[in-house]
Amino acid sequence: MGQADAFETDFWKHANLRKVWDDIVAGEPRQTIPYTLTREAIALYCRAVGEDHPVYFDEAYAKTTRFGGLIAPPSIHILLMFACTPADDWMRSPGTVNAGQSWSYNIPARPGDVITLQARALDKFIKRERLFVVHDNVFFNQHGEVICCGRGWTIRPQ
Amino acid sequence: MTTTFESLAAGDTIDGPKFAVSRESIRLFCDASLDYNPLHLDDDYMKGNFGKTNFGGIIMHGMNNFGLISRMITDWAYPAGAIHRRLETRWLKPVRPGDTIQPSGIVKSKQATVSSRWVLIDVVVRNQNDEKVATGEAMVEFPQT
Numbered sequence: 001m002g003q004a005d006a007f008e009t010d011f012w013k014h015a016n017l018r019k020v021w022d023d024i025v026a027g028e029p030r031q032t033i034p035y036t037l038t039r040e041a042i043a044l045y046c047r048a049v050g051e052d053h054p055v056y057f058d059e060a061y062a063k064t065t066r067f068g069g070l071i072a073p074p075s076i077h078i079l080l081m082f083a084c085t086p087a088d089d090w091m092r093s094p095g096t097v098n099a100g101q102s103w104s105y106n107i108p109a110r111p112g113d114v115i116t117l118q119a120r121a122l123d124k125f126i127k128r129e130r131l132f133v134v135h136d137n138v139f140f141n142q143h144g145e146v147i148c149c150g151r152g153w154t155i156r157p158q
Numbered sequence: 159m160t161t162t163f164e165s166l167a168a169g170d171t172i173d174g175p176k177f178a179v180s181r182e183s184i185r186l187f188c189d190a191s192l193d194y195n196p197l198h199l200d201d202d203y204m205k206g207n208f209g210k211t212n213f214g215g216i217i218m219h220g221m222n223n224f225g226l227i228s229r230m231i232t233d234w235a236y237p238a239g240a241i242h243r244r245l246e247t248r249w250l251k252p253v254r255p256g257d258t259i260q261p262s263g264i265v266k267s268k269q270a271t272v273s274s275r276w277v278l279i280d281v282v283v284r285n286q287n288d289e290k291v292a293t294g295e296a297m298v299e300f301p302q303t
Contacts, residue, residue: 007192009188009192009194010194011194011195011196012196044189044190045190045191045225047186047190048183048186048187048189048190048191048222048225049177049187049190049222049225049226049228049229050175050177050226050229051225051229053232053233053236055236065236066239073225073228073229073232074228074232074242074245075221075224075225075228075229075245078191078193078221078224078225079190079191079192081191081193082191082192082193083192092195094195094196094197094203095195095196095197095203096195096197097197098219098220098221098249099220099248099249100220100246100247100248100249100294101220101221101224101246101247102244102245102246102247103244103245103246104243104244105241105242105243105244
């Protein structure tokens with residue numbers, strides 16, 4: 001896997017550098033890294049969820065649509081979230097459980113886009129003894145346009 | 159028949175794709191999403207307790223549900239000239255290798271605003287035992303043409 005080669009796939013490796021629930025400050029921005037989205041990364045994501053619409057693969061077809069060219073599926077933010085997150089970020093703490101997410105879509109991401117993420121912990125709370133952190137995320141393209149934004153509710157392992 | 163904003167009514171249903179979950183499908187989702195959390199890879203780790211939860215074995219990424227619901231919504235919206243604008247989800251039960259899951263939707267309401275038109279859809283993902291594993295709500299825009 002080309003992109004996995006350049007990506008730390010052992011989520012234990014930097015575990016000791018990551019913030020636990022007590023250290024996370026609600027409202028504090030998270031460090032993020034820009035990511036160039038490729039056709040190959042889009043194709044791999046599409047394969048994983050069975051996306052087969054030609055607007056993601058067939059450039060000649062895509063040019064005839066309202067989008068005017070190839071796009072990524074809206075849910076590509078699932079990849080962008082980890083692609084834009086440094087290895088020492090608490091999003092990668094082993095045992096982080098995703099309890100739910102909500103996302104709003106503005107314009108599609110496209111192959112070749114250089115994507116940036118503005119993100120923060122928005123809230124932290126305890127419910128039924130579980131340690132929750134809400135993360136808040138906005139993805140932009142290289143033109144400064146909002147692609148999508150969303151929130152996730154995570155249960156922290158510690 | 160092509161879906162149009164005018165023809166849609168509360169109670170209309172949308173069928174999503176069946177998806178067979180396996181260790182391989184979960185591993186592929188790791189590579190595609192770069193989410194290598196041991197929840198999805200490490201059976202020994204998953205035998206333990208953490209975060210007040212014990213799953214007993216590896217589980218599918220919750221966001222795999224999200225991706226399947228999103229696929230259902232876009233495949234329904236594109237032929238109608240409509241745009242997937244929002245999806246909110248909650249996970250109710252873990253999904254494991256060997257399960258087969260399927261999203262579906264029911265039109266809840268539709269509404270016009272100053273410059274556009276919107277359809278709200280209740281979505282659910284069920285497993286092979288007809289248990290709900292995820293629920294949520296989607297919003298699709300039908301632009302004025």
